[in-house]
Amino acid sequence: MTHLVWFRNDCRILDHAALTEACKRASRNGRPVKAVFLWTPGQWERHDYGLARQYSWSRALDELNSQLARLGIELSILHADTWLEGVETLAAFARENSVTDVYFHREFGWDEVRRDQTLLEYTSRSGIGHHVFEDxxxxxxxxxxxxxxxxxxxxxxxxxxxxxxxxxxxxxxPLPAPQPVADAIMPTATVPDVDWDGDTDMxxxxxxxxxxxxxxxxxxxxxxxxxxxxxxxxxxxxxxxxxxxxxxxxxxxxxxxxxxxxxxxxxxxxxxxxxxxxxxxxxxxxRPELAKHQPFYPRWDAFPWSGDRDTLKHWQQGKTGVPIVDAGMRQLSESGWMHNRVRMITAMYLVKLLQIDWREGERWFARQLLDIDFASNNGGWQWCASTGVDAAPYFRIFNPYTQSERFDPNGHYIRRWLPELSGLDVRSIHNPSDAQRRTLGYTPTLVDYKTARADTLARFKQL
CATH class of the missing domain: 1.25.40.80 (Serine Threonine Protein Phosphatase 5, Tetratricopeptide repeat)
Structure with a gap:
């Protein structure tokens, strides 16, 4: 007879309502508590979650493994390709360990809701208690x-x-850490080692x-x-x-x-x-359709997006010729993170100057970010594309050069991530001249800002 805590996006022991309640019940009836985490790389691939996000989970789980062991709780990492397959794996684990109650926190995505509903159907058939908390x-x-x-x-x-x-x-x-349910044990889980080549101090x-x-x-x-x-x-x-x-x-x-x-x-x-x-x-x-890459307001999504894959690739690699954009994209690829102001600048540059579908940018960010959260990433991209709730009006188009001058006036950020431009003065570093670009080997711009802006506005007005 076992209480089972299912960890998801809640890799901690403090302020963890599901864990706390499981431990309270266990202390009353003397039953053990076990914990699981579903490792589902196939599902994450479908959600565009890359190695950076998986690395973040692995680091958090390493510590959680030790923390739970000190509480006398075994953590198991269950492997499955998808979440629905994972529920079958979880059900088998529950049968093998005589689980009487399952505890977890609610999630809101379309696939997450389907996954949890599938588990609820299993627990209802099996007479297992089903305890869901808000987190x-x-x-x-x-x-x-x-x-x-x-x-x-x-x-x-x-x-x-x-x-x-x-x-x-x-x-x-916030809830304190729960009381131990048994004597401390050795950590039990084998946490997958993720081969992410980024470097972060996050x-x-x-x-x-x-x-x-x-x-x-x-x-x-x-x-x-x-x-x-x-x-x-x-x-x-x-x-x-x-x-x-x-x-x-x-x-x-x-x-x-x-x-x-x-x-x-x-x-x-x-x-x-x-x-x-x-x-x-x-x-x-x-609005669960947001989880299916649909816009909140379809009106603006009829924009004739460019399908130029070479242009997209230049943006992904930080080779647009716009220093603040390239600095942000290099920070993203090297560290798995990007400053929020620069996220807005790079996103709006892709969507409203390069005229590439916002979903391409959303997908790329998801694959690169340590902190990828689908709802926030989707909301931010739709804001920049003017397709989302409370979005920037279609005629708001950031000028990346003035944004750079305003928020990185001395060029500190650009110098860190674009060392080839570090010798430029504070005026030139935001938009080097053609001669400076040739001398430093820095790429020419993909588009002229004024021309691209005028074209985008004209296309939006036609809608």
Missing amino acids: RVIQTPEHLLTGQQDVYRVFTPFKKRWLSLYQEAGMKA PLTEHSALEQLDRFVNAMPRYRDQRDQPGTDGTSRLSAALANGAVSLRQCFQAAFTHPQASSDGVQTWVSELIWREFYLYLLYW
Whole structure:
């Protein structure tokens, strides 16, 4: 008779409702607790999750393996190609280990919902208890509707309602680590070794994520002023840990709302960014077609996208001739991460200047990012393409050169990721002359900004 905790995007022991409840029940009835994680590379391939994301999971699972062992809990990594096959593997594990109850956190994607529904059908037939908890969001999507009982399509009223519900309910403290259910054991899981060739110092484990959150608390009041400067270490750097669940949203919100300067612009701006994550998951719940690469607003998706694969490849390799874009794409390929301001610049450059389908960019980011979260990635790309909820209007087209001058005025970010341009002065580094490009061996631009912008606007107007 065993309690089974199914870990997914929640690789931690603190503030883990499913694990905590399993351990509480085990302490009352004296039954053991086991834990599993489904390793499904075929499914991840279908979702365009690349080696960087798998590396993030492997690092988090390495530490989780040891943490659970100290609680007397065995972790098993179950291998299957797809999630639906994984449920069969999980069912076999449950039979072999006399599982009486399964505990996990709810997820919102189309395939995730189908997977969990399949497990629910099995547990119902088998008489196994099925315990589902909220983890990915603070406010459940069912409770966040407009006064007309409709879905929010604009972020600001969504945020206002979110905060109202949060204040009404009162802040719930993150859960502590559960009490051990047995004597400590040796770690049991064999975590797959992922051969990712990137180099990162991003926190990927629970311990490193909490250390980073503590450091960021000191910088949080300056977040609004520094978050858009890619040459400055002004972001939380917690996106990968949030994606694999090494740190919880509740822990992040508590750090913000209990901050001595909680009302400052910096702290409130970070709160807004966290609520944006929930907004995109909320939309994925109510509009499951988003998980099938469909636009939120189909009107603009009739744009005649270019199918030029060579142009796409130049963008992917950071060879567009636009320094801020190329710096971002090289940061992505080498470190598995890209600064958020630069994500917007590179995305809008691909979609609205190179006129390539936003889904190509969404797919490439998913394959490269350590912190890939489908809902946030999809929402960001649709925002840039003007096809998404609360999106930039079609006529908003970032000028990558002025963006570069504004947010990386001294060229620190460009110099780090494009060392071939490091000797240029602060004026030239944002857009080298033809002579400088030839001398330094730097690529010419793929398109002329003004010409490409005018053409894109004309094409949008025709729609």
